[in-house]
Amino acid sequence: xxxxxxxxxxxxxxxxxxxxxxxxxxxxxxxxxxxxxxxxxxxxxxxxxxxxxxxxxxxxxxxxxxxxxxxxxxxxxxxxxxxxxxxxxxxxxxxxxxxxxxxxxxxxxxxxxxxxxxxxxxxxxxxxxxxxxxxxxxxxxxxxxxxxxxxxxxxxxxxxxxxxxxxxxxxxxxxxxxxxxxxxxxxxxxxxxxxxxxxxxxxxxxxxxxxxxxxxxxxxxxxxxxxxxxxxxxxxxxxxxxxxxxxxxxxxxxxxxxxxxxxxxxxxxxxxxxxxxxxxxxxxxxxxxxxxxxxxxxxxxxxxxxxxxxxxxxxxxxxxxxxxxxxxxxxxxxxxxxxxxxxx
Amino acid sequence: xxxxxxxxxxxxxxxxxxxxxxxxxxxxxxxxxxxxxxxxxxxxxxxxxxxxxxxxxxxxxxxxxxxxxxxxxxxxxxxxxxxxxxxxxxxxxxxxxxxxxxxxxxxxxxxxxxxxxxxxxxxxxxxxxxxxxxxxxxxxxxxxxxxxxxxxxxxxxxxxxxxxxxxxxxxxxxxxxxxxxxxxxxxxxxxxxxxxxxxxxxxxxxxxxxxxxxxxxxxxxxxxxxxxxxxxxxxxxxxxxxxxxxxxxxxxxxxxxxxxxxxxxxxxxxxxxxxxxxxxxxxxxxxxxxxxxxxxxxxxxxxxxxxxxxxxxxxxxxxxxxxxxxxxxxxxxxxxxxxxxxxxxxxxxxxxxxxxxxxxxxxxxxxxxxxxxxxxxxxxxxxxxxxxxxxxxxxxxxxxxxxxxxxxxxxxxxxxxxxxxxxxxxxxx
Numbered sequence: 197x198x199x200x201x202x203x204x205x206x207x208x209x210x211x212x213x214x215x216x217x218x219x220x221x222x223x224x225x226x227x228x229x230x231x232x233x234x235x236x237x238x239x240x241x242x243x244x245x246x247x248x249x250x251x252x253x254x255x256x257x258x259x260x261x262x263x264x265x266x267x268x269x270x271x272x273x274x275x276x277x278x279x280x281x282x283x284x285x286x287x288x289x290x291x292x293x294x295x296x297x298x299x300x301x302x303x304x305x306x307x308x309x310x311x312x313x314x315x316x317x318x319x320x321x322x323x324x325x326x327x328x329x330x331x332x333x334x335x336x337x338x339x340x341x342x343x344x345x346x347x348x349x350x351x352x353x354x355x356x357x358x359x360x361x362x363x364x365x366x367x368x369x370x371x372x373x374x375x376x377x378x379x380x381x382x383x384x385x386x387x388x389x390x391x392x393x394x395x396x397x398x399x400x401x402x403x404x405x406x407x408x409x410x411x412x413x414x415x416x417x418x419x420x421x422x423x424x425x426x427x428x429x430x431x432x433x434x435x436x437x438x439x440x441x442x443x444x445x446x447x448x449x450x451x452x453x454x455x456x457x458x459x460x461x462x463x464x465x466x467x468x469x470x471x472x473x474x475x476x477x478x479x480x481x482x483x484x485x486x487x488x489x490x491x492x493x494x495x496x497x498x499x500x501x502x503x504x505x506x507x508x509x510x511x512x513x514x515x516x517x518x519x520x521x522x523x524x525x526x527x528x529x530x531x532x533x534x535x536x537x538x539x540x
Numbered sequence: 541x542x543x544x545x546x547x548x549x550x551x552x553x554x555x556x557x558x559x560x561x562x563x564x565x566x567x568x569x570x571x572x573x574x575x576x577x578x579x580x581x582x583x584x585x586x587x588x589x590x591x592x593x594x595x596x597x598x599x600x601x602x603x604x605x606x607x608x609x610x611x612x613x614x615x616x617x618x619x620x621x622x623x624x625x626x627x628x629x630x631x632x633x634x635x636x637x638x639x640x641x642x643x644x645x646x647x648x649x650x651x652x653x654x655x656x657x658x659x660x661x662x663x664x665x666x667x668x669x670x671x672x673x674x675x676x677x678x679x680x681x682x683x684x685x686x687x688x689x690x691x692x693x694x695x696x697x698x699x700x701x702x703x704x705x706x707x708x709x710x711x712x713x714x715x716x717x718x719x720x721x722x723x724x725x726x727x728x729x730x731x732x733x734x735x736x737x738x739x740x741x742x743x744x745x746x747x748x749x750x751x752x753x754x755x756x757x758x759x760x761x762x763x764x765x766x767x768x769x770x771x772x773x774x775x776x777x778x779x780x781x782x783x784x785x786x787x788x789x790x791x792x793x794x795x796x797x798x799x800x801x802x803x804x805x806x807x808x809x810x811x812x813x814x815x816x817x818x819x820x821x822x823x824x825x826x827x828x829x830x831x832x833x834x835x836x837x838x839x840x841x842x843x844x845x846x847x848x849x850x851x852x853x854x855x856x857x858x859x860x861x862x863x864x865x866x867x868x869x870x871x872x873x874x875x876x877x878x879x880x881x882x883x884x885x886x887x888x889x890x891x892x893x894x895x896x897x898x899x900x901x902x903x904x905x906x907x908x909x910x911x912x913x914x915x916x917x918x919x920x921x922x923x924x925x926x927x928x929x930x931x932x933x934x935x936x937x938x939x940x941x942x943x944x945x946x947x948x949x950x951x952x953x954x955x956x957x958x959x960x961x962x963x964x965x966x967x968x969x
Contacts, residue, residue: 255620258618258620258621258626259620261621262576262589262620262621262622262623263576263589263620263622265570266566266570268569268570268573269566269569269570419549419551419552422555423551423555426555426558426559429559429562430558430559430562433562433565433566437565437566437569443621443623443626444626444629445618445626445629445630
């Protein structure tokens with residue numbers, strides 16, 4: 197019996213047969229890990245070009261896109277992996293919610309997952325802002341102004357993120373710092389922890405059965421992962437070449453030659469739902485309280501809403517109906533708001 | 541040993557092939573991207589990549605060498621972008637940075653064309669007050685005639701402008717606002733087509749750009765580009781003939797406005813010429829105009845000075861109040877030869893102008909004609925033997941300039957303007 201390689205070692209020796217089927221996980225967790233690794237790799241490469249300053253942020257993205265050999269590929273893969281990660285993470289959350297995989301003993305891992313989801317959204321937002329072009333200007337202005345609406349804490353939170361009384365030179369550096377050291381590095385650690393907890397909690401969620409059915413070996417799992425990775429790679433490359441990420445002239449924040457704000461305020465697609473909420477009323481209520489309430493509701497799913505131990509690893513299990521409705525409801529409503537906003 | 545844990549399947553080979561094909565596609569994508577061509581102008585010291593696509597474009601002028609100025613200093617634009625839309629998204633004035641709406645940013649700067657009056661580098665300030673830019677005279681005449689104002693003093697302009705009049709008094713012209721008078725409404729709609737901010741009619745013979753380029757970057761009759769930049773579609777109209785600034789402005793460029801039709805005040809419309817004049821003297825649009833031979837053989841810029849055409853810095857009521865060069869400016873009168881000056885300063889404005897137009901060799905020590913306001917007529921020199929000689933700024937043709945003094949002319953001393961000369965010297969049209 198040969199000793200397993202490092203890559204084999206990252207996997208459990210075997211996983212339960214029933215839950216190894218594609219229609220149980222859809223490979224979403226693994227896909228998210230792969231996308232995150234793509235983001236780390238391409239992000240590291242982009243670091244060689246990116247200059248976090250008011251004058252050069254946008255220019256350096258242009259230089260990466262147009263002048264660096266394969267720079268377009270680095271940026272395109274980074275962009276598309278980031279967009280895909282939002283979608284995949286949400287679907288992953290939905291799968292876990294609908295199969296009751298959040299139940300004891302995996303409650304804490306659900307919490308880690310929620311933190312990761314928030315980190316991913318903010319990673320996307322900070323990454324989006326780092327382009328520093330006129331298209332991000334509105335979103336940056338609205339997003340940061342939203343922080344000011346928080347009672348008592350607002351100005352301090354705003355100051356710490358924006359780095360001054362208004363968006364300016366320090367904002368680029370702050371966003372750069374947050375993107376990499378404030379979000380990406382913690383997210384990397386959290387993902388490792390998340391995966392570790394999967395093993396520690398007894399492997400992926402599965403039905404505990406009296407008779408031990410045959411188990412699925414990692415020797416068979418790895419080629420499957422390889423195939424999923426290959427497909428994801430081809431899709432990312434194709435998206436990059438067919439739909440390269442857009443880029444506009446430098447944003448005009450305190451930069452005389454920058455472009456002014458465009459006419460239509462537009463949030464990045466993953467925050468269009470916030471923009472739609474903001475249309476409905478008070479910024480603090482709509483832009484801060486309601487999103488926090490949604491997050492809290494999701495966090496509380498395994499602790500308060502469905503603390504049953506039964507129904508694990510069963511799609512639409514009876515015990516978790518309320519939790520499933522909440523998760524589905526949140527995703528459907530936010531998706532609907534996103535579509536409404538995008539078509540506006 | 542770990543290698544035995546990877547079994548080589550046919551599926552692995554397929555996977556490898558798919559991955560290789562994906563990378564090959566990326567390689568192909570990269571290899572089909574344009575090879576960046578960098579230019580680092582000495583004035584900006586910032587790399588720009590415009591020449592990647594605009595290869596072969598001609599240098600704009602000897603005074604603006606590409607090595608020093610590059611493209612972005614004047615044109616703006618995204619200097620690093622190799623995507624047409626992005627690269628051009630921040631261009632000043634589209635393809636024409638000299639449009640008056642952006643000229644201060646493009647051509648301004650105290651070292652450039654927004655310098656001091658003394659050094660005669662205040663071109664932008666002068667042009668924006670000139671009647672070609674304000675259109676003040678035409679507006680005042682029509683407004684007066686149709687009840688829009690009580691006298692002929694200019695009140696309105698194409699844009700708001702504040703400055704001084706010829707006597708140094710503060711003067712403001714207001715941008716035209718929509719009139720309630722139906723005639724003046726029609727005037728505003730149909731007749732504001734011939735000033736420096738107006739886009740030219742897109743028809744043969746009318747082509748000119750706006751701003752400085754209206755005169756200094758001449759167009760051909762068709763308005764097509766014939767230079768070396770491969771990105772400009774051959775046959776596309778609305779261009780200057782070449783990417784070139786010149787002070788040797790041919791009369792044909794002046795004719796794009798000044799010989800292309802007339803306004804009909806009864807219908808308040810512009811009646812564009814449909815024919816294409818060939819005989820310069822006979823085909824002039826104003827039937828009653830009179831010309832002596834030199835007035836239609838020379839180019840307009842051979843006689844008309846920079847101040848007349850580009851303004852002298854003061855706000856004028858009409859063309860008449862700024863146009864002052866007469867026959868006598870070069871030919872003198874019965875009593876006096878033309879005014880002259882001998883160039884002593886190597887930075888003399890006459891030498892600076894001659895530098896831009898090498899068809900007129902001029903050096904320190906030369907004696908040239910000057911106007912009564914002191915402007916140099918730097919293409920008319922007095923030779924050592926006392927005779928006067930003019931060189932065509934555009935054509936380079938040399939003419940002797942006969943003087944009135946000592947001739948058999950019977951001009952009365954008090955009748956010195958050109959119209960009196962025309963009585964005898966005008967050609968039959």
